[in-house]
Amino acid sequence: MEDFLSRLRELEESGSAAIRAASAPDELEQVRVQILGRKARLTQLLRGVRELPQAQRPQAGAEANRVKDSLIALFDQRAAELTQGPEERAPQVDLTLPGRGRWRGARHPCTLVTDEICDIFKELGFVRARGPEAESTWYNFTALNTPLDHPAADEQDTFYLADDIVLRTHTSPVQARVMQEWQPPVRIVVPGLVYRRDPYDASHAPAFEQIEGLAVDEGISFVDFKASISYFVHRFFGEDTATRFRPSFFPFTEPSAEVDVSCLLCHGEGCSACKGTGWLEIMGAGMVDPAVFDNVGYDSERYTGFAFGMGVGRIAMLRYRIPDIRLLYESDVRFLQQFERA
Amino acid sequence: MNVSYRWLKELGPTIEDSATELAERLTYTAVPVDDVVWLGEGLDELVIGKVLSVDEHPNADKLVICKVDIGGDEPVQVVTGAPVVVEGGFYPYVGAGQTLPGGLLIKKRKMRGEPSEGMLCSERELGIGRDAAGIMQLHGEYEVGQPLLQALELDDYRLDVDVTPNRPDLLGHWGVARELAPGGNADLRLPDFPGQVRCASSIAKVKNEGVTAGVTVRIEDPEGCPRYMGAVIRGVTIGPSPEWLGNRLRAIGQQPISNVVDATNYVLHELNQPLHAFDLATLSGPAVVIRRARKGERLRTLDGKDRVLDPEMLVIADAEVPTAMAGLMGGEATEVTENTRDLFLECAYFDPRRVRRAAKGLALDSDASFRFQRGIDPDGLPRAMQRLIELILTLAGGSLDGDVIDVNPRPSAPGIVTLRPARVGHLLGVELEPGTIKACLEPIGFQVGKDKAGSLEVEVPTWRPDIEREVDLIEEVARRHGYDRFPGAMRTFRPTAVREDEYVESFHRLREVMIGLGFLEAKTTPFVPQGEGDVRLLNPLSEPEDHLRADLLTGLVHRVEHNLARGQRDIRLFELGTAFSAAAGPVPTESIRLAATWTGGRAPAHWLAEANDWDVWDLKWILGTVASLATPGADVRPADPSEHSATLDEALAVIAPDGRTLGRAGRLPAARVDAPPWAGDVWALEVEVTPGRPATVDYRPLPVHPAVERDLALLVEKQMAIAEVGAVIRETGPATLESLWVFDVYEGENLPQGTRSVAWRLRFRAADRTLTDEEVDRALGKITSALQEKLNVAVRGA
Numbered sequence A: 001m002e003d004f005l006s007r008l009r010e011l012e013e014s015g016s017a018a019i020r021a022a023s024a025p026d027e028l029e030q031v032r033v034q035i036l037g038r039k040a041r042l043t044q045l046l047r048g049v050r051e052l053p054q055a056q057r058p059q060a061g062a063e064a065n066r067v068k069d070s071l072i073a074l075f076d077q078r079a080a081e082l083t084q085g086p087e088e089r090a091p092q093v094d095l096t097l098p099g100r101g102r103w104r105g106a107r108h109p110c111t112l113v114t115d116e117i118c119d120i121f122k123e124l125g126f127v128r129a130r131g132p133e134a135e136s137t138w139y140n141f142t143a144l145n146t147p148l149d150h151p152a153a154d155e156q157d158t159f160y161l162a163d164d165i166v167l168r169t170h171t172s173p174v175q176a177r178v179m180q181e182w183q184p185p186v187r188i189v190v191p192g193l194v195y196r197r198d199p200y201d202a203s204h205a206p207a208f209e210q211i212e213g214l215a216v217d218e219g220i221s222f223v224d225f226k227a228s229i230s231y232f233v234h235r236f237f238g239e240d241t242a243t244r245f246r247p248s249f250f251p252f253t254e255p256s257a258e259v260d261v262s263c264l265l266c267h268g269e270g271c272s273a274c275k276g277t278g279w280l281e282i283m284g285a286g287m288v289d290p291a292v293f294d295n296v297g298y299d300s301e302r303y304t305g306f307a308f309g310m311g312v313g314r315i316a317m318l319r320y321r322i323p324d325i326r327l328l329y330e331s332d333v334r335f336l337q338q339f340e341r342a
Numbered sequence B: 001m002n003v004s005y006r007w008l009k010e011l012g013p014t015i016e017d018s019a020t021e022l023a024e025r026l027t028y029t030a031v032p033v034d035d036v037v038w039l040g041e042g043l044d045e046l047v048i049g050k051v052l053s054v055d056e057h058p059n060a061d062k063l064v065i066c067k068v069d070i071g072g073d074e075p076v077q078v079v080t081g082a083p084v085v086v087e088g089g090f091y092p093y094v095g096a097g098q099t100l101p102g103g104l105l106i107k108k109r110k111m112r113g114e115p116s117e118g119m120l121c122s123e124r125e126l127g128i129g130r131d132a133a134g135i136m137q138l139h140g141e142y143e144v145g146q147p148l149l150q151a152l153e154l155d156d157y158r159l160d161v162d163v164t165p166n167r168p169d170l171l172g173h174w175g176v177a178r179e180l181a182p183g184g185n186a187d188l189r190l191p192d193f194p195g196q197v198r199c200a201s202s203i204a205k206v207k208n209e210g211v212t213a214g215v216t217v218r219i220e221d222p223e224g225c226p227r228y229m230g231a232v233i234r235g236v237t238i239g240p241s242p243e244w245l246g247n248r249l250r251a252i253g254q255q256p257i258s259n260v261v262d263a264t265n266y267v268l269h270e271l272n273q274p275l276h277a278f279d280l281a282t283l284s285g286p287a288v289v290i291r292r293a294r295k296g297e298r299l300r301t302l303d304g305k306d307r308v309l310d311p312e313m314l315v316i317a318d319a320e321v322p323t324a325m326a327g328l329m330g331g332e333a334t335e336v337t338e339n340t341r342d343l344f345l346e347c348a349y350f351d352p353r354r355v356r357r358a359a360k361g362l363a364l365d366s367d368a369s370f371r372f373q374r375g376i377d378p379d380g381l382p383r384a385m386q387r388l389i390e391l392i393l394t395l396a397g398g399s400l401d402g403d404v405i406d407v408n409p410r411p412s413a414p415g416i417v418t419l420r421p422a423r424v425g426h427l428l429g430v431e432l433e434p435g436t437i438k439a440c441l442e443p444i445g446f447q448v449g450k451d452k453a454g455s456l457e458v459e460v461p462t463w464r465p466d467i468e469r470e471v472d473l474i475e476e477v478a479r480r481h482g483y484d485r486f487p488g489a490m491r492t493f494r495p496t497a498v499r500e501d502e503y504v505e506s507f508h509r510l511r512e513v514m515i516g517l518g519f520l521e522a523k524t525t526p527f528v529p530q531g532e533g534d535v536r537l538l539n540p541l542s543e544p545e546d547h548l549r550a551d552l553l554t555g556l557v558h559r560v561e562h563n564l565a566r567g568q569r570d571i572r573l574f575e576l577g578t579a580f581s582a583a584a585g586p587v588p589t590e591s592i593r594l595a596a597t598w599t600g601g602r603a604p605a606h607w608l609a610e611a612n613d614w615d616v617w618d619l620k621w622i623l624g625t626v627a628s629l630a631t632p633g634a635d636v637r638p639a640d641p642s643e644h645s646a647t648l649d650e651a652l653a654v655i656a657p658d659g660r661t662l663g664r665a666g667r668l669p670a671a672r673v674d675a676p677p678w679a680g681d682v683w684a685l686e687v688e689v690t691p692g693r694p695a696t697v698d699y700r701p702l703p704v705h706p707a708v709e710r711d712l713a714l715l716v717e718k719q720m721a722i723a724e725v726g727a728v729i730r731e732t733g734p735a736t737l738e739s740l741w742v743f744d745v746y747e748g749e750n751l752p753q754g755t756r757s758v759a760w761r762l763r764f765r766a767a768d769r770t771l772t773d774e775e776v777d778r779a780l781g782k783i784t785s786a787l788q789e790k791l792n793v794a795v796r797g798a
């Protein structure tokens, strides 16, 4: 019985292969005679059913008939295929052709970075704030503890619209505006365009995006500041990115700090991006200077806080390895399209 | 500020760290060091050579043949074109097979037939100075064959320190050494100069005016000049500085000039005290008067420029005219020259604000003014004066005449700042013991008093004008303790009371929609030429772009042109930004806008589809979509022919619910776009963003009864707006008229002259029942007769 079934199976396989291989009607007819004809092997096998023991005959017969039917069906199908012209065959869709598309848009790389930064700070309870781009010198300098006759004011070369009206040199004036309007707790991030009198070159533009942050409440300390900034660095640049804080000077923070991260390109080995130091400067920050609180009418004994600011273009350039800041402002569609999937 | 590592170690003998370790320490605890440069770069192989003889070259007028002793058995022969080579002089020598700092490989070669084994070098070739004209003759005696690095003290590092404006004390080597020496201030000492001449001077203190060595010194403006010290040295010989001083100055990137000038420069960089030497013979009186300039007075400064002065400026004058700009620069007429015999030395403290104002007014920068503006140490004057006197006596001879006069109408008083250790802990988040606080502050010159009821009285050293408040001291503690020693532990925080800016949501939605429509976000320059804006900058970067943009669209169109010029035909740009317009006051009005420009195909090319460019119907859809997002309730309608006709064709306007025009859109006339012939039409829109939440959604039950639809083909005169027809249908239709839309507009044959056929589909539905045909027919009849009556619009074929 086993022998019978295995011969049947072998015959089904070889028969199917022979039918599929036939490439012309007369060739197919030869195959038919060999397999299904009067003297063919299948016919002989079917006759052999009778010689099996009585008990095995129904199963063997059924299996043999199934093979016969399937071979006949295959034969008919192949016969139809071989007699039809190519144009009559079932239409074949070539799915390697492209689909019908729509244009894809893209956010500007600075927006991508801004949104991501704001989202991370949102996890820490910060909401977005905004303010005017043309500012009084009071908001841009005085409120932020930067007297105009102090050399610190030279650090930012300023565009003037009138004697006491400037294009804001940083987003920090929004700090003062928000604090004048709201009482603590304050937790804000401020993305926006800022202006400095720097001519265009590979790393400078006279108008560029900045993002600023401010947290004010009772009991906020340098420890909270370090924790929040480190949280951001890890979320934005990756868990294995190292952060270092080093002294700096900004008139509106004290203690002031410059925040460096381990170089994203060389991971601290030293390369041209980090000028061989292994570190990249990413933000200026610090504890809010009490003079700023005094200027906006907050009790500087009761409230403390921290603030930070960074150049969005610079961060975008680091993240996407853009070599020249001017690419951000040229609006070349071949550049902007690269961010459609970002 | 350039700092020499060797110089630092001389002032602070306890400093043992390497230059890079010092740089790291300074960066982590005080101010950043941008670079550490090894000055001996490429100079390892150079030696001192002594020229034994100089002979004419037999075949060339401009060349000479030198025999140079470089410490070997035989002198080497060097052929040089240097204009002056002195027999017996010492020179830097580089031999064949060796390279100069610039990478130039020296080869043995024949010059006009005479072999030359090496080369005598100029300062520039060594990378230590600017002088390229001649080879560098060394002054004094040297050991022949000695490595140049040691001979010229070039085995040194230059630290490029980025001194922040709050740290004037770090603008001299003494202050930097104080910051870095393990024991701080107590470890510092002033080393002797080679061949130091000592001078026991006595100081004559006066309030406003005094006389020394026949020179009257008077302060007329004590506010501008609280302290002025003067001294007279007679019988000096002006000449070049010795090599040690030249080396020192070159190490920090300065050029040696002459002994007296170099001496003032040396003390400036050592003790951070600007100094000036006058040629005493040129001072009329002789008198030195510190006063306000008189209106219209003039002075030619050392840089050769004629300056017109005003009374806001402080000058040093003799009995008649100004001789120097106080704190900025000396005058040409009183400058020390090679013929100068007697000197008047100035060592003063000038008010930072006054110096700053004058420096700004005259656009005059100098090492001196940079330091005065930041504030020097008023109590450091006597030591700097003594150092300068001894250095000049050492270098230029002569003798001190009379007392050193110290005119001091406003003596400084040490600042006292109260520091509460509890406040230190409160702000820094870590409790620090008074002992720890003391250990942070005392090495750098602060005197920390006893703890009285939880506060410490801290005396601030006079070289730290930046320390005025408790928080300034807390920063000192934090940085001296080390920022990295504070933990960064996340603690709970309260949610903010500030409500998020209302534009944020609008920006977000608009960006989503524009990107969904296939637009690329651009950021364009806000600076535009006159004509594209009416808000002028007082100090623009460049002349043509001296205004702020009045709209975003113009800039975006330029970006479309930029892309067309680069062969791009399919361009879709949008920008969210601020436009400025002049207002009644000095503050311009800012308007937040969304603008977009696009041209080319409506979709990427596809093998099945015909290329199809954007048209006005796309414009209308896009504008309608963004308008209501930009300003909830805003409506789009065709612009009045009078509006924008010059700037946009097929113009549409966006109207606010209050009737104000919020924006415009249309096709740019060909004349307005610099486009190649293959470019498509350029479409544009700009709309003001006025935040506000879009209307809330109120769910309506879904219909349960079937709708009945009827088509209505109407003959409408071509001049008539189809919207008018729609309005009449809507007005006269029953409450069951659920919706209506145009599904075909036909113009052409078989129509009466001047008309078009507009096919409407009307959908009727009742909420509570199935409508009957009769009901709908009646409604339709009412509509058609109203159309006939009110608009003279007939049903086609009726």
Ligand SMILES: [Zn+2]
Pocket (backbone or CB within 6 Å): A263, A264, A265, A266, A267, A268, A269, A270, A271, A272, A273, A274, A275, A276, A278, A279
């Ligand atoms: Zn790197």
